[in-house]
Amino acid sequence: MPRPTLASATTWITAAATHHPDDLIDHLMLCLGISRRRTRRLLGQLVDAHWLVEEGSKRRPHYRPGPMRQVVRRYALAGLAEDCPWAQDFAPFFDLRPNVARLAQHAFTELLNNAIDHSGGSGVTVSMRQTGLHLQMLVSDDGCGLFQRIEQAWQIDDPRLAMLELGKGKLTTQPARHLGQGLFYVARAADVFDLHANRHGFQRRPGHSGWADVRPIERQGTSIYLAIALDTPRTLDQVLRSHADDGYGFDHTEVSLRLLTGPSTWLESRAQARRVTARLSAFRRAHLDFSGIDEIGPAFADELFRVYASAHPQVQLVPEAAAPRVAAMIASVQ
Numbered sequence: 001m002p003r004p005t006l007a008s009a010t011t012w013i014t015a016a017a018t019h020h021p022d023d024l025i026d027h028l029m030l031c032l033g034i035s036r037r038r039t040r041r042l043l044g045q046l047v048d049a050h051w052l053v054e055e056g057s058k059r060r061p062h063y064r065p066g067p068m069r070q071v072v073r074r075y076a077l078a079g080l081a082e083d084c085p086w087a088q089d090f091a092p093f094f095d096l097r098p099n100v101a102r103l104a105q106h107a108f109t110e111l112l113n114n115a116i117d118h119s120g121g122s123g124v125t126v127s128m129r130q131t132g133l134h135l136q137m138l139v140s141d142d143g144c145g146l147f148q149r150i151e152q153a154w155q156i157d158d159p160r161l162a163m164l165e166l167g168k169g170k171l172t173t174q175p176a177r178h179l180g181q182g183l184f185y186v187a188r189a190a191d192v193f194d195l196h197a198n199r200h201g202f203q204r205r206p207g208h209s210g211w212a213d214v215r216p217i218e219r220q221g222t223s224i225y226l227a228i229a230l231d232t233p234r235t236l237d238q239v240l241r242s243h244a245d246d247g248y249g250f251d252h253t254e255v256s257l258r259l260l261t262g263p264s265t266w267l268e269s270r271a272q273a274r275r276v277t278a279r280l281s282a283f284r285r286a287h288l289d290f291s292g293i294d295e296i297g298p299a300f301a302d303e304l305f306r307v308y309a310s311a312h313p314q315v316q317l318v319p320e321a322a323a324p325r326v327a328a329m330i331a332s333v334q
Helices: 013-019 024-032 036-048 083-093 098-118 146-154 159-168 182-189 236-241 270-277 298-311 324-333
Strands: 052-056 061-065 069-076 123-130 134-141 192-197 200-204 211-213 222-229 252-256 285-289 316-320
Touching: 013 024, 013 061, 013 069, 013 083, 024 036, 024 061, 036 052, 069 083, 083 098, 083 123, 098 123, 098 134, 098 182, 098 222, 098 236, 146 159, 146 192, 159 182, 159 200, 159 252, 159 270, 182 192, 182 222, 182 236, 270 298, 298 316, 298 324, 316 324
Parallel strands: 252 285, 285 316
Antiparallel strands: 052 061, 069 123, 123 134, 134 222, 192 200, 192 222, 200 211
16 A cells, blocks of 8 residues: 555545544554554644644544544445435534535535536545635536536537526526526635636636636546635525525526637627627526626627617616726617
């Protein structure tokens, strides 16, 4: 067996210390096939790095998980039920406030269910880590990739346009079984949310401007990373009510317009405006995020704020973070 390292030990020491608080040294000697001296040295490193807390005496040490905690598990997707891994393999080993634990369970089960139902892969790896400030989660499947799946179902072959639609919510490749709002609310339950698939990466952070490009993870399938602040006052109930006019209805959405822009691409055409308004009739209100956009063309503004607005009076279009020239162009066509 390879010599255990501090990095490799962090993936399993939390569970080991929980299950073997009084005989952890003997347990690791047996499992790792290493001497007592090497085992004590490894445990000392884990204590120094805050992965373990050592109590008791030198002769009879007692170990418990420290403020740094982590569990990493891989599952076959066939026959997997997403609630069991959370309840059995993850929840017992973390020390979380009730509102954070509820947010984490919601995110965990939604992301794992997406891998089961949508990825078309054979396996999924789940990693959850607790640091001094955040709970971090990474769910990676080995399927075809989210943007390829959207292309197959919706004929959208540009990942940025796919992200535009996915970011609106109510987009699903299995409408008979899903509402298409899982990722929408999981992204809003987190303080950082990264989505990686098919050599593209996008990130959403509260207080920042919509969805932004990030360097993608180069691997097969879909990988989703999120982080939740351990001291967040946010509750799952608040998240689920955040886009409802009343109760839990999904009544209003957000559209990150800079997904339609690029180094040499501005918001100029009516075709771009029609991409913005696609499927907006499913909502009562759409918040249009103009963050990072200094100006727009008259055709884009006219198609969006006069033509579409006149044809769909039941949908309220709310421009947000509009720069002065953007606001002036919108006003000129209304």
